Amino acid sequence: MFDYILSLGxxxxxxxxxxxxxxxxxxxxxxxVKAGVTVGIGFVGMGxxxxxxxxxxxxxIKVMIERFGLTLHVFDVGAGxxxxxxxxxxxxxxxxxxxxxxxxxxxxxxxxxxMNVDIYNYWHYAITGTVVQLMTGSLIYGVLxxxxxxxxxxxxxxxxxxxxxxxxxxxxxxxxQGYGSSSVPLFVLLDxxxxxxxxxxxRNIDAQEIQKRYGMVGDPVIIGVVLGLIFGLAAGExxxxxxxxxxxxxxxxxxxxxxxxxxxEGLMPISDGARKFFQKxxxxxxxxxxxxxxxxxxxxxTIAVGLLLIPIMLILASILPGNKVxxxxxxxxxxxxICMATVIHRGDLIRTLLSGIIVMITVLxxxxxxxxxxxxxxxxxxxxxxxxxxxxxxxxxGNMFGWSISELMSLGMIGVVIVVGIVxxxxxxxxxxxxxx
Numbered sequence: 001m002f003d004y005i006l007s008l009g010x011x012x013x014x015x016x017x018x019x020x021x022x023x024x025x026x027x028x029x030x031x032x033v034k035a036g037v038t039v040g041i042g043f044v045g046m047g048x049x050x051x052x053x054x055x056x057x058x059x060x061i062k063v064m065i066e067r068f069g070l071t072l073h074v075f076d077v078g079a080g081x082x083x084x085x086x087x088x089x090x091x092x093x094x095x096x097x098x099x100x101x102x103x104x105x106x107x108x109x110x111x112x113x114x115m116n117v118d119i120y121n122y123w124h125y126a127i128t129g130t131v132v133q134l135m136t137g138s139l140i141y142g143v144l145x146x147x148x149x150x151x152x153x154x155x156x157x158x159x160x161x162x163x164x165x166x167x168x169x170x171x172x173x174x175x176x177q178g179y180g181s182s183s184v185p186l187f188v189l190l191d192x193x194x195x196x197x198x199x200x201x202x203r204n205i206d207a208q209e210i211q212k213r214y215g216m217v218g219d220p221v222i223i224g225v226v227l228g229l230i231f232g233l234a235a236g237e238x239x240x241x242x243x244x245x246x247x248x249x250x251x252x253x254x255x256x257x258x259x260x261x262x263x264x265e266g267l268m269p270i271s272d273g274a275r276k277f278f279q280k281x282x283x284x285x286x287x288x289x290x291x292x293x294x295x296x297x298x299x300x301x302t303i304a305v306g307l308l309l310i311p312i313m314l315i316l317a318s319i320l321p322g323n324k325v326x327x328x329x330x331x332x333x334x335x336x337x338i339c340m341a342t343v344i345h346r347g348d349l350i351r352t353l354l355s356g357i358i359v360m361i362t363v364l365x366x367x368x369x370x371x372x373x374x375x376x377x378x379x380x381x382x383x384x385x386x387x388x389x390x391x392x393x394x395x396x397x398g399n400m401f402g403w404s405i406s407e408l409m410s411l412g413m414i415g416v417v418i419v420v421g422i423v424x425x426x427x428x429x430x431x432x433x434x435x436x437x
Contacts (some may be wrong), residue, residue: 011047014291015040017117018270021289025273038266045259046294049252050333056248057310057332060235064311067236070318070326074371074391078329079336081383082394085374086123088381089130091142095122098143099150107287111427112154113161116176116290124178125150128402131373135410144416145405148423149178152401154290155430156181160343161288166437167343168296170264172271174288175296180340182401183359187344188435190355194345204348220257220300224250227307234311253303260298296339301347306335309356316360323364324371330395337363337395344435363398370397 015036022032086092099122106112125146133142157176165171175181194200228249232242270289278285296302313327313334330337338356345351371393378392408415 011040011043013119014043014117017119018266021115021117022270022273025270025277027269027273031269035266035269039263040266042259042262042266043294045262046256046297049255049259050294052248053252054332056245057231060231060237060241060245061310061314061328061331063235063237064314065326065328068314068318070314072317072324072326074324074368074393075326076328076330076367076395077392078394079333079396081329081378082127082374082396083120083123085378085381085383086126086130088383089126089133089377090139091129091133091146092123092126094143095126095129095146098147099125102147102150103154106151106154111431112158113286114154114157114174114176114288114290116150116154116157118177118290118292121177121292122150124397124399124402125153127370127374127377127397128178128405130377131370131402131406132409134373134376135406136412141409141416144420145409148405148419149182149401150176151423151427153178153181155427156184157288157290159430159433160184160340160435162437163346163435164296164343167299167347168260170260170267170291170295172267172274172289173295174290175293175340175343176290177293178401179336179396179399180293180296182399183337183340184344186359186362186400187341187355190358191344191351194351194354200348200350203350204346220253220303221250223300223304224253227253227304231307231310249307252307253300256303257298257300260295263295293336293339296343297335299339299342299347301349301352302335302339302342305338305342305349305352305356306333308353309334309338309360312357313360313364316357317364320361320364322368324368324391325364325393325395327364327395362400363395365398366400366403367393367395367398369403 018039019032019036022035023029027035087095096119099116100119103112103114103116107115128149129142129146132145133139136142153176157174161174164175165173195202225246228246229242231249232245235241237245267289274287274289278287310331313331317323317325317327337360338352341352341355341359345355371391374393374397375391405419408419411418
């Protein structure tokens with residue numbers, strides 16, 4: 001049953017869930033169908049833009065790898081294969097009902113305001129749980145590790161919901177996705193540090209501010225053209241290659257926000273219906289719809305900084321002590337890694353870029369450390385890309401919640417008690433707290 005649900009893909013499954021939610025909230029059925037399908041159209045459009053980005057950026061990335069002379073031997077296979085590996089494990093087989101019941105239980109007991117409908121991305125929790133299982137030899141500890149990761153994700157989603165809604169322009173949503181939520185504590189800490197640094201304190205330099213100061217220089221199309229040129233020159237492209245990249249990157253800068261508008265259009269009647277429903281039946285109680293980080297990609301800062309990080313990541317990979325990962329499959333979708341930095345830093349380009357560099361250092365090191373476990377999962381799952389005597393990983397598994405939970409739980413019972421205690425404390429401390437918009 002759950003394999004069939006996963007086979008539907010996010011572009012089908014999410015609209016179905018949205019239609020059901022709309023009907024539960026007493027929205028007229030044709031309006032609910034239109035809203036759900038419109039959300040699906042937005043996700044289809046985003047998927048097409050992402051595929052275009054991967055197809056256009058992968059060849060120059062490979063050229064840059066050759067030019068930089070990278071000889072790293074742990075290969076990044078990307079988020080797509082990583083999700084398959086996660087769901088092919090014993091914990092992956094049970095992760096959907098376990099996390100869904102956890103989410104419902106936390107909603108009923110008012111420990112969260114988020115209903116996470118991004119079920120496809122439960123694979124992040126399955127990876128964390130399986131790493132714990134491999135480290136400890138205990139399936140029970142593994143399931144508990146996955147539950148702890150999911151619970152933390154829900155609380156980060158609650159904590160950041162208002163700012164996400166303000167920055168992204170989507171009312172009634174939150175972001176509980178397994179990687180994105182795990183980056184929030186680091187970005188909040190870094191934002192506090194930036195407030196102590198003279199040249200960034202009290203400033204907010206985003207695309208709108210640049211456009212206000214320098215006119216068309218801050219326009220997303222112009223930013224895309226400049227980034228495409230930088231990318232082309234870094235890859236040693238000629239006129240044709242540079243021109244193609246300039247147009248493609250400019251298209252990405254423009255098309256992502258357009259697709260987000262479609263998702264907004266679809267979510268608005270559902271959000272309004274939810275607000276009226278909870279005001280009537282639950283004394284105005286607030287509930288957020290938990291979505292994938294993809295809905296945050298329409299912000300110009302996220303796209304611009306994400307694309308700038310691609311050559312920076314390759315340089316980092318070559319000089320970072322302890323790194324063994326060759327970034328490849330996940331590089332074209334680098335904006336996903338820093339989307340929550342844009343939210344926490346309120347769209348500030350400088351802060352988001354600095355935080356992006358710092359977080360990608362942690363991603364490389366965690367992905368390196370997880371490589372033996374990830375390779376073991378892939379081999380046991382029968383995946384052909386996991387060749388004997390070669391290690392693989394994915395940048396998207398390099399999240400700090402997964403790493404900290406697995407490291408602590410590897411200590412045995414005392415580590416499990418510490419993790420459960422920390423997670424319970426965070427849930428209680430953040431129960432009525434939210435980051436200001």
